């Protein structure tokens with residue numbers, strides 16, 4: 124009985140000592156506790172979104188196939204498409220590129236380093252539809268934001284068709 128009592132106290136003391144030591148070593152001796160919030164295919168803040176599975180394409184179709192150059196415009200530039208494009212332009216582009224698309228939007232004075240491009244200019248209008256599409260999709264690094272999350276693929280082509288109508292106005 125005495126032995127049992129002694130054993131109890133010894134193991135208790137050792138246990139407490141070990142616990143205290145562990146407290147200070149928690150950063151050194153890492154115990155991989157099971158924490159279920161982590162065991163799931165999600166991503167944590169500050170992590171990049173999970174890449175899409177290989178060989179998968181968005182439901183809207185491939186936007187541009189790497190190495191294949193600028194995509195072809197699949198949307199007929201009819202009145203409906205141009206009207207939609209004009210509306211989307213007013214919402215997504217006008218604050219920078221301006222109502223007349225000359226680069227004088229209400230935000231333009233605050234863009235000090237790089238002014239929004241004049242979209243009626245020969246420089247912009249000489250670009251292919253696909254090139255304009257990619258500019259809207261990817262933005263211009265450090266100058267213009269990528270708008271692929273604001274506009275669906277079809278909407279981007281509508282905006283391109285609208286931009287094309289600005290050429291004649293020049």
Ligand code: HEC
Pocket residue numbers: 212215216217218219220230234237238239240242247255258259263266267268270282286
């Ligand atoms: C936050 C402001 C901003 C918004 C919003 C914006 N742009 Fe731009 N855009 C810029 C700036 C700044 C440049 C000039 C980049 C440079 O100096 O090359 C530019 C350049 C361009 C160019 C010329 C690219 C080139 O290669 O010369 C096109 C085309 C264009 N924008 C179209 C659009 C369209 C269409 C939208 C809306 C769907 C849009 N932008 C929205 C700021 C903006």
